[in-house]
Amino acid sequence: MNPTPEENHHDRVINERGYRQDYYPPVPTRFTRFMRNNLIWQLIRFAIINLKMIRLVRKSHH
Numbered sequence: 001m002n003p004t005p006e007e008n009h010h011d012r013v014i015n016e017r018g019y020r021q022d023y024y025p026p027v028p029t030r031f032t033r034f035m036r037n038n039l040i041w042q043l044i045r046f047a048i049i050n051l052k053m054i055r056l057v058r059k060s061h062h
Contacts, residue, residue, distance in 0.1 A: 035041050
């Protein structure tokens, strides 16, 4: 059973939707990529997260 031209067009439109620009994830900016690879920034974030966890654990033990 062959699809009608309307059905074929409908399927093609649905398939082409997945290739539009707004369906792709956003690309990180140059600054974002730099911060992700910056060892000093990673150490600062690590320290901040650890301090938050220590504070949370201390509150839960009281």
